[in-house]
Amino acid sequence: MARIVAGIGTSHVPSIGGAYDRGKTETPAWKPLFDAYVPVRQWLKDLQPDVCIMVYNDHGADFFFDRYPTFAVGCADRYAIADEGFGTRALPTIRGDLEFSQHLCQSLVYDEFDLTICQQMAVEHGFLVPMHLCFDPSETGWPVASVPIAVNVLQHPLPTARRCWRLGQAIRRAVESYPADIKVAIIGTGGMSHQLTGLHFGQMQADNDQDFLDRIERDPESLTNITHQELMHRFGVEGIELIMWLVMRGAMSPTARKIHRNYYAPMTTGMGMITLEEDQ
Amino acid sequence: MTNPIHAQLQPGSRIGGSLVFDLRMSWRGLRINTLCNALSKPHERESFKSDEEDFMARFALTEAERAMVRQRDFSGLLEAGGNIYYLIKLGAVTGNGLYRIGARMRGETYEEFLATRNVPESV
Numbered sequence: 001m002a003r004i005v006a007g008i009g010t011s012h013v014p015s016i017g018g019a020y021d022r023g024k025t026e027t028p029a030w031k032p033l034f035d036a037y038v039p040v041r042q043w044l045k046d047l048q049p050d051v052c053i054m055v056y057n058d059h060g061a062d063f064f065f066d067r068y069p070t071f072a073v074g075c076a077d078r079y080a081i082a083d084e085g086f087g088t089r090a091l092p093t094i095r096g097d098l099e100f101s102q103h104l105c106q107s108l109v110y111d112e113f114d115l116t117i118c119q120q121m122a123v124e125h126g127f128l129v130p131m132h133l134c135f136d137p138s139e140t141g142w143p144v145a146s147v148p149i150a151v152n153v154l155q156h157p158l159p160t161a162r163r164c165w166r167l168g169q170a171i172r173r174a175v176e177s178y179p180a181d182i183k184v185a186i187i188g189t190g191g192m193s194h195q196l197t198g199l200h201f202g203q204m205q206a207d208n209d210q211d212f213l214d215r216i217e218r219d220p221e222s223l224t225n226i227t228h229q230e231l232m233h234r235f236g237v238e239g240i241e242l243i244m245w246l247v248m249r250g251a252m253s254p255t256a257r258k259i260h261r262n263y264y265a266p267m268t269t270g271m272g273m274i275t276l277e278e279d280q
Numbered sequence: 281m282t283n284p285i286h287a288q289l290q291p292g293s294r295i296g297g298s299l300v301f302d303l304r305m306s307w308r309g310l311r312i313n314t315l316c317n318a319l320s321k322p323h324e325r326e327s328f329k330s331d332e333e334d335f336m337a338r339f340a341l342t343e344a345e346r347a348m349v350r351q352r353d354f355s356g357l358l359e360a361g362g363n364i365y366y367l368i369k370l371g372a373v374t375g376n377g378l379y380r381i382g383a384r385m386r387g388e389t390y391e392e393f394l395a396t397r398n399v400p401e402s403v
Contacts, residue, residue, distance in 0.1 A: 029401035059365040064317050085369035156302040196364045198298035201382035228288040232295045266399035
């Protein structure tokens, strides 16, 4: 039987990708962010997940408002690197796990999540930044297969916080009903606080971010009752991305243990990270 | 009693003065966002750079929308239904990165904006 071994919540800020590509990971401005992920990569290397479920949002690289899915799940053997308007980053193609994706989609639909199933999907910074923060690519590609799950956090009405939490619970049921003996990691990405438009462009709310990190670990259900309006007041209009961390947390057991935690707020977005491990 | 349909978000809400991109905004901004979306393709970026007016005509922008594109008026484009993540592509092709767009929305120069940041060197 498959099982979930690790859950991670992490920001996916695009400037992290820029710093990574330009070799700035050791500079004083970026070291506090990148250093925090060194032990995370080692921890994942030791846990050896076979599949990584990446819960992220597309920022206009592969999806458009002509038809816009609430939950889109990748169901392919590979996923291309998208051009976000700046050219394509030099990262290895993402390897999929077709059989696992097909099982996941079937299980989620019969569990009453009406997904958009994507046999072609290109991934962008929302996916790629967490990927290279958590895993080291090599000449032969990534050490883990992936399943992208894209959530609508751009065009309201968005799925509620509770719906995201329940999707996580359904993902756990899907994993635990997969016959192959594989290990799964799940990453919820986005946020933390940021506001990208208007007079308050760049406003961060560090206290609210720290409170969210406390709650996602110890009291995640208290976050599921919060409305989008209230979440945006606390975390900014674009900080609403944090609902995707609830998909991750819903897939983990209540007793999962915190292993790592980090927070850094250099520019316009609170960059948070937490990792949780299941008792084996 | 609150209508449960509106329980997540009051229609027309602003957060800290900023619009929330909902279905009304998305419909209103569809031409602008369709144009910006095309800029994800390298050959379309070249088309835009070589003849901006022709490019805007192809996407049937109204005269008011074209004027905002010419003036790089990102605040106006947002109010007209542009989505920030798509407008960033227009910013990239016109030499206006996100931080420059943001500084202007705050009524600051780029340098003034950077000086307000915790770690401006992370730019």
